Amino acid sequence: MKRALWVLAVLLSHWRKHPMQLATLAIGLISATALWSGVQALNEQARNSYDRAAAAFGGARVAMLVGRDSTFPQQLFVDLRRAGWPVSPVLEGRVRIHGKSLRLLGIEPVTFPAQAGSTPTIGRADLKSFLAPPGETLIAPETLTELTAAAGAILRTDDGSVLPPLKVQAQLAPGILIVDIGRAQSLLRQPDRLSRLLIGKARGPQAPLQAIAGGSLRYVAPDTETDLERLTDSFHLNLSAFGLLSFLVGLFIVNSAIGLAFEQRMPMLRTLRACGVSSRMLNAVLLTELSALALVAGLIGLICGYLIAAALLPNVAASLQGLYGAQIPGQLILKPEWWAAGFAMSIAGTFAAAAMSLLRVIRLPVLAMAQPQAWRQAQRRWLRWQGLCAIAMFAAAAILLAAGNSLISGFAVLAAILLGAALTLPVLLGFVLQVGARSTQRPLMMWFWADSRQQLPGLSLALMALLLALAVNVGVGTMVESFSRTFATWLDGRLAADVYVNARDDAQARDIEASLRKRPEVTAILPSGRAETEIGGWPVEVLGLADHATYREHWPLLESEANAWDKVKSGDAALVSEQLARKLQLKLGDRLTIGTPGGNWPMDVAAIYADYGNPKGQVAVNIDAFRRRFPNEPKTRFGLRVAPDKIASLIDDLRQRFHLDDHHLSDQSALKAESMRIFNRTFAVTAALNTFTLGVAGIALLTSLLTLSNSRLPHLAPLWALGLTRKQLAGIELLKTMAIAFITALLALPLGLLVAWCLIAVVNVRAFGWRLPFHVFPLHLVELLGVAMLAALLAMLAPLVRLLRMPPAALIKVFANER
């Protein structure tokens, strides 16, 4: 043990003498762990919230009975219980408190099924106080803070109803209040009505549902995954992919630092062996040293990961709420598993990054270890392996592209392309430098090319990291820009009306419409309607549209038959959203059958339109035909065409006269602004991770150059001795690094465009069902090229200054025998 400690102390002493190398290693490990664990913290936070929401709804994870309408009579519950059905009633509605809309759930804790998530513990925690007057209102801590209320407080709804005293339940989802079913019926003014019946485990035989409830209740099977989880899977996969990419870029730094440290320590390792340290002990101590470094850096990385997650959480929460309506609390709560997983990733990453170096030390015999030739031969062999691996990666990408159909396979295509390109880079750079060497006869230029090639192995990992970061930056930047441009045009098409009204009920809608007809500034009233249905087991929204120039001229059609709008007007044809068309493999002219209350409604596909961001499929039909087929759907929605200068005054008038809030009355510009805000926030997280990755790649280049600068002396000193000034040498060094970085950045641009195409044409289509038009933004590419060169220049600055200031004595040392 004492012997091992001695050896460990010697190995660690290397870092004391080379703090920059230790810093490089630490930075690589910390940034890799931080970015990965930060993203995992965000995902975990979101998933916890979905679990809480699922538990509170008592919904998706338990079988239930729902009515044909939004509520049904309580008597059905009584009848079913008597018939042996283990059902438990739930009533759901919304209440407004201090202007905030909250979901109110009424439950019956005694019959609540045990398998319905964590909700039973909420009700049974203190059954008596929950049920007996004054009862309790269960509330999440976040909602309590949001309402600036304290536990035990009695709240009033905005319409004057009094809620039972508040009781905090940590496992409850935010934005939800839970009360006893009886109180809920009175608060929601729904006496003897229920929203659904949750089904527990049956203990005996039960009568058929049809015999008790007739056709008024429908059985909904339990689902292991909630709607929210399904909808947000793509979003989280996207985040995870970024986290993994950043982790890999960080590991490139670790690999580079460890490789160089091992190379520099070769003479030391040889001396240790010569002094009698066995290879077994040396390897064991090297592993211990790496583990210790991974643990310390992992801990710092986890703390940084927490801070990154905390910084990004507001944007992620806003994106998830805006896109999918998911409520994510603003405070990070991390489980012990997160810490353990972070440490595991840090250690696994360190060993993965150090594997090649460790293997080389283990395999090379003691006398050959310090011979640079042996090392170089190993490098050449490794380069050949890299080339073969790159070919295998590209082949895998091609196979996955042709045969794969899932989102995972889409990301795998992307990963294979990126990895293949990174592995090809040193081979390509070597080739370019070889061509350069052949094209010159001038001695200094010949040395320039030859020396660049010699420097390549030490720099190649950092350059790979730079290539990956730049390519992903170009790819994601191109996708987001393409999306942004398309999204803005698409919004103009979808939100063509100037004002949107959604009356509280049909009567109010009729009053509003009558009043609008008297106003000359309103040039058109465009009624619309919405209904939910299913086509091929997929949730589909049916949209009723008026036949008007507003839609004919602006609706974002991707492809259409001749006279498509005339066909739609006849009621026999529909416009189909892109994701529905892809899902059901519909083409123009195909027949589609929509289920309606009155029976099936066969329609021809007249056009396919873009419907970005909608997780559901959508069909747009003529409003008159829609109202005939869905007679019970509310007729409360319409868009208005209004003279531009009268929009604000019209909205003010309607708001005052009909007491309409933002949910019921909105102008086009506000809706567009809100949509763009959600859009920007969604991609703010992506942009932040993108910048982090580029930053990490810049650090990789800097640290590689700094570490290499020490071993550059024997290469530069002979030139200095032959008459080149230190300034000239610095100039050559700068030119060399910039040239290599420039070639790397140039290669990153087409690779980035390939990544963008992959994201747009493969990943997006598989994740969301729609495809964006592909745009190239030359200015963005030039900008990134500039950023890459700036990163290389900044990375080169410190080694350059060191060289310029190097005392002649340091250069002379190279020639001294007595070193």
Place this chain on the structure above:
Amino acid sequence: MLNVQNLTKTYRSAQERITVLRGASLRVEAGESVALTGESGSGKSTLLHLIAGLDQADSGSIRLDNTEVTGLADQDRAALRRDRLGLVFQQFNLIPSLTVADNLTFQSGIAGRHDHRWQGELVERLGLGDLLKRYPEQLSGGQQQRVAIGRALAVRPPLLLADEPTGNLDEATADEVMDLARDLIKRTGCGFLMVTHSIRLAATLDRRVHLSAGLIS
């Protein structure tokens, strides 16, 4: 103490086979100092590496006291170097990240045979008292080689092996280092086998053997 018999060693590369030792035999008794001379490439360093267990012979025998070195596993050869041998190289091979003091105590430390009094004596006799806190890069070649000798002798090995220990030093410094080494070797009573090109230095040792065409003469 050291008995080398019929040692052979051939290096193989893709292009050729180079036979370096063709049946070399050699004896070094306890307290005896022997110079091993020969032309460049004659196999002097190879022989020393084989004796030290840094490399393995193709055939033949190396006995150090009662231990057959050629039959030892890697672990045991490491233990042999650690506990019973002192090694001094032309390139000094000090550990650059350790101070002079740490370098001196390193081998005796891992051998678990650290002797403060002996260490102090070594420091004094080698004239390293003022250099203990320095790092190898801050020392001259002669100073570095004195540290290397100190490190090798700190475990009081029965045999000290030196590969061109003065090859990087000027004549005066080489003489000074060799005087110190001889003096300390005499004090410890260990055997000493030194590879050298210098006939002048070889003449200062008890005996000289010459290696030529892979055989000792």
